[in-house]
Amino acid sequence: MxxxxxxxxxxxxxxxxxxxxxxxxxxxxxxxxxxxxxxxxxxxxxxxxxxxxxxxxxxxxxxxxxxxxxxxxxxxxxxxxxxxxxxxxxxxxxxxxxxxxxxxxxxxxxxxxxxxxxxxxxxxxxxxxxxxxxxxxxxxxxxxxxxxxxxxxxxxxxxxxxxxxxxxxxxxxxxxxxxxxxxxxxxxxxxxxxxKMDWLALVLLVMGIGGLQIILEKGEEKDWFDSRFIVGMSIAAGVGLIGFIWRQLAVxxxxxxxxxxxxxxxxxxxxxxxxxxxxxxxxxxxxxxxxxxxxxxxxxxxxxxxxxxxxxxxxxxxxxxxxxxxxxxxxxxxxxxxxxxxxxxxxxxxxxxxxxxxxxxxxxxxxxxxxxxxxxxxxxxxxxxxxxxxxxxxxxxxxxxxxxxxxxxxxxxxxxxxxxxxxFHASRLGDNVSTYNPLSVDRIRQYTSLFLSKGDALMAATSKAYGIMQGAVMKQxxxxxxxxxxxxxxxxxxxxxxxxxxxxxxxxxxxxxxxxxxx
CATH class of the missing domain: 1.20.1250.20 (MFS general substrate transporter like domains)
Incomplete structure (x- = not known):
């Protein structure tokens, strides 16, 4: 060739x-x-x-x-x-x-x-x-x-x-x-x-694909189906996609x-x-x-x-x-x-x-x-x-x-x-940060001593120590x-x-x- x-x-x-x-x-x-x-x-x-x-x-x-x-x-x-x-x-x-x-x-x-x-x-x-x-x-x-x-x-x-x-x-x-x-x-x-341009199919396509795209992009931000906006978009996307599929098979x-x-x-x-x-x-x-x-x-x-x-x-x-x-x-x-x-x-x-x-x-x-x-x-x-x-x-x-x-x-x-x-992981790891865990108690005591040495009051130093522990837990x-x-x-x-x-x-x-x- x-x-x-x-x-x-x-x-x-x-x-x-x-x-x-x-x-x-x-x-x-x-x-x-x-x-x-x-x-x-x-x-x-x-x-x-x-x-x-x-x-x-x-x-x-x-x-x-x-x-x-x-x-x-x-x-x-x-x-x-x-x-x-x-x-x-x-x-x-x-x-x-x-x-x-x-x-x-x-x-x-x-x-x-x-x-x-x-x-x-x-x-x-x-x-x-x-x-x-x-x-x-x-x-x-x-x-x-x-x-x-x-x-x-x-x-x-x-x-x-x-x-x-x-x-x-x-x-x-x-x-x-x-x-x-x-x-x-x-x-x-x-x-x-x-x-010819099928305007009904186009409207259904925009409803279906556009609605689905918006749901996927915005769902996490809007707390998914706890949001009326996401529920409305879901209905529009479902009607649009089903209608579009039907229309494409019919013409x-x-x-x-x-x-x-x-x-x-x-x-x-x-x-x-x-x-x-x-x-x-x-x-x-x-x-x-x-x-x-x-x-x-x-x-x-x-x-x-x-x-x-x-x-x-x-x-x-x-x-x-x-x-x-x-x-x-x-x-x-x-x-x-x-x-x-x-x-x-x-x-x-x-x-x-x-x-x-x-x-x-x-x-x-x-x-x-x-x-x-x-x-x-x-x-x-x-x-x-x-x-x-x-x-x-x-x-x-x-x-x-x-x-x-x-x-x-x-x-x-x-x-x-x-x-x-x-x-889920933060909850499980957080259960180990308590007064019943000797390792976490020792770590909090070390952090508290560090902040006390820098001039913080006891309550402030303890609060900062727990904050560091919570940050470490979240990072892990x-x-x-x-x-x-x-x-x-x-x-x-x-x-x-x-x-x-x-x-x-x-x-x-x-x-x-x-x-x-x-x-």
């Missing part, structure tokens, strides 16, 4: 740049929220909508990207998403109050939601199957590395410039990606069919073709994409939080801590892509090894303690990085292998939406788990909680290994290449 030559690598650079814009921006603002609150005079509840609004809008647009690709054309929709994302970034950076910023973050999410899934379908429909592994490998860097470097990059920019530059940094990359899109990305010869040309789930491999692969999103975002969430809040690492130290694992993923992607192009073994085996390695990473960190330093994380994060490299490309190949070329944009949209929801579920579940599990409870959290995440990946047998069937090949319409 004829190679695409230099142009194919430009396509890879284009879609990878767009993928990085979306994945980095989903997490880069997290470390700038405090500065935004001060500059914009916002409360924590107000500023959190900067994150929630982007995530909800992005999830809705990921779901619609297959239909919009068919309606507008692959190149036009991809370019429009980049342009909208870039323009919204400008207005985010120039916002003068929090609700103006939230509005433009929603607009930015509308643009960003179309980038990942459209980029993936462009690669699959552009490359011959013998080159697809390498192409997916390079593209996977944007998906895997983006969430890891986002907080570090955001912290560096905030410390040295201001929060506004978290958005301004998107502008040159957006302009470059737009130029490359119109210059090198072509439309496929085979055109997808798209029906001939749906916004999101759920009938693709009738194909066993695609359905199983979609489930695995949920678990991949869960593990990727949950681990990226809890490691920086643990290192900075418990071990006292700076944002820069945490970023350097995560870097070797990201490099390991980057090195593995081309290796796995090259091996898959040789068809030595089934992609399912690569994914299985990757899931086992990810479990090994989580199991290793489940023994973490307050004595852990940067060196402690090095090899576990290397193992995680290698595991991610082994999972992403084979999972993508297996999931989309049985789809017709014309079905790939819809398939990519569905798996992308599920992976996004997996990440949101992972972050929300880990947040709730850490909160409740910490109280947090360490035990994070250790448990790593085991929970690892358990999800371990369960996946036997479930990979569901992929067994006819020989798995990369989706067929579609010849491009040359202009």
């Amino acid at each position: 004829k190679k695409l030559g230099f142009d194919k690598w430009i396509v890879v650079i284009t879609v990878t740049t767009a993928a990085l814009l979306q994945t980095i921006d989903s997490s880069i603002v997290n470390v700038t929220l405090n500065q935004m609150m001060g500059n914009l005079g916002a409360s924590l509840g107000d500023i959190s909508w900067v994150v929630t609004g982007y995530a909800a809008a992005s999830a809705v647009m990921i779901t619609m990207s297959g239909w919009l690709t068919a309606k507008l054309g692959r190149r036009n929709y991809f370019a429009a998403s980049i342009i909208l994302f870039t323009i919204a970034s400008i207005f985010c950076g120039t916002s003068t109050n929090v609700w103006e910023l939230v509005f433009f973050r929603v607009v930015q999410g509308i643009g960003g939601g179309g980038l990942l899934t459209t980029a993936q379908s462009i690669l699959i429909q552009t490359f011959p199957k013998e080159d697809l592994g390498i192409a997916n490998a390079i593209f996977g860097l944007g998906v895997i590395i983006g969430p890891s470097i986002g907080p570090t990059l955001g912290g560096f920019i905030t410390d040295n410039l201001s929060w506004n530059w978290v958005f301004y940094i998107n502008i040159p990359f957006g302009i470059l990606a737009t130029f490359l899109t119109y210059t090198y990305i072509k439309e496929p010869a085979e055109k997808m069919l798209a029906g 001939k040309l749906p916004i999101l073709d759920l009938r693709l789930l009738r194909q066993r491999r695609f359905a199983v692969g979609t489930l695995f994409n949920f678990i991949l999103g869960f593990g990727l975002f949950a681990s990226v969430f809890i490691i920086p939080v643990f290192c900075q809040t418990i071990l006292g690492f700076t944002a820069s130290q945490t970023g350097l801590l995560l870097m070797p694992g990201s490099i390991a993923t980057g090195m593995m992607m081309p290796v796995v892509g090259g091996l898959m192009s040789k068809n030595y073994i089934s992609p399912v085996w690569y994914a299985g090894i990757g899931f086992l390695l990810f479990f090994g990473f989580c199991f290793d960190l489940s023994a973490i303690s307050l004595a852990a330093g940067p060196d402690y994380f090095f090899w576990p994060l290397i193992i995680r990085g290698i595991g991610m490299g082994l999972i992403f490309i084979p999972l993508t190949t297996v999931t989309l292998a049985d789809l017709k070329n014309i079905e790939i944009p819809q398939g990519s949209a569905l798996t992308g939406m599920i992976r996004q929801l997996g990440g949101t579920f992972g972050t929300a579940i880990m947040t709730t788990y850490i909160s409740t599990r910490t109280m 409870a947090l360490v035990m909680t994070y250790a448990d959290a790593f085991l929970v995440i690892g358990g999800f990946f371990l369960i996946c290994v036997p479930l990979l047998l569901l992929f067994i069937g006819k020989k798995i090949e990369a989706p067929a290449h579609t010849e491009m319409v040359m202009e």
Whole structure:
């Protein structure tokens, strides 16, 4: 088969740049929220909508990207998403109050939601199957590395410039990606069919996905179902999701073709994409939080801590892509090894303690990085292998939406788990701090003597001594909680290994290449 030559690598650079814009921006603002609150005079509840609004809008647009690709054309929709994302970034950076910023973050999410899934379908429909592994490998860097470097990059920019530059940094990359899109990305010869806009389905989709995203983002803050707001959102999300599923199965040309789930491999692969999103975002969430809040690492130290694992993923992607192009073994085996390695990473960190330093994380994060490299490309190949070329944009949209929801579920579940599990461990450890425990009595006596020697009165010294003991108990409870959290995440990946047998069937090949319409 004829190679695409230099142009194919430009396509890879284009879609990878767009993928990085979306994945980095989903997490880069997290470390700038405090500065935004001060500059914009916002409360924590107000500023959190900067994150929630982007995530909800992005999830809705990921779901619609297959239909919009068919309606507008692959190149036009991809370019429009980049342009909208870039323009919204400008207005985010120039916002003068929090609700103006939230509005433009929603607009930015509308643009960003179309980038990942459209980029993936462009690669699959552009490359011959013998080159697809390498192409997916390079593209996977944007998906895997983006969430890891986002907080570090955001912290560096905030410390040295201001929060506004978290958005301004998107502008040159957006302009470059737009130029490359119109210059090198072509439309496929085979055109997808798209029906008229189903406004009822769109309303149900916004209710369902938007409501679910808000529940997961705000549930812990609002005390879950003790809040009328969360109960109302739950009802709206349930009605929206059930109604949307019914609507998509009832119409001939749906916004999101759920009938693709009738194909066993695609359905199983979609489930695995949920678990991949869960593990990727949950681990990226809890490691920086643990290192900075418990071990006292700076944002820069945490970023350097995560870097070797990201490099390991980057090195593995081309290796796995090259091996898959040789068809030595089934992609399912690569994914299985990757899931086992990810479990090994989580199991290793489940023994973490307050004595852990940067060196402690090095090899576990290397193992995680290698595991991610082994999972992403084979999972993508297996999931989309049985789809017709014309079905790939819809398939990519569905798996992308599920992976996004997996990440949101992972972050929300880990947040709730850490909160409740910490109280459990603190209660058990606190039972040992009493006048009936000689060790705790001796420790309190030592602390009390220390404060008395500094001139404190007896009652004040005793109060401070108990305060130190309670702080030590809480800190140890947090360490035990994070250790448990790593085991929970690892358990999800371990369960996946036997479930990979569901992929067994006819020989798995990369989706067929579609010849491009040359202009």
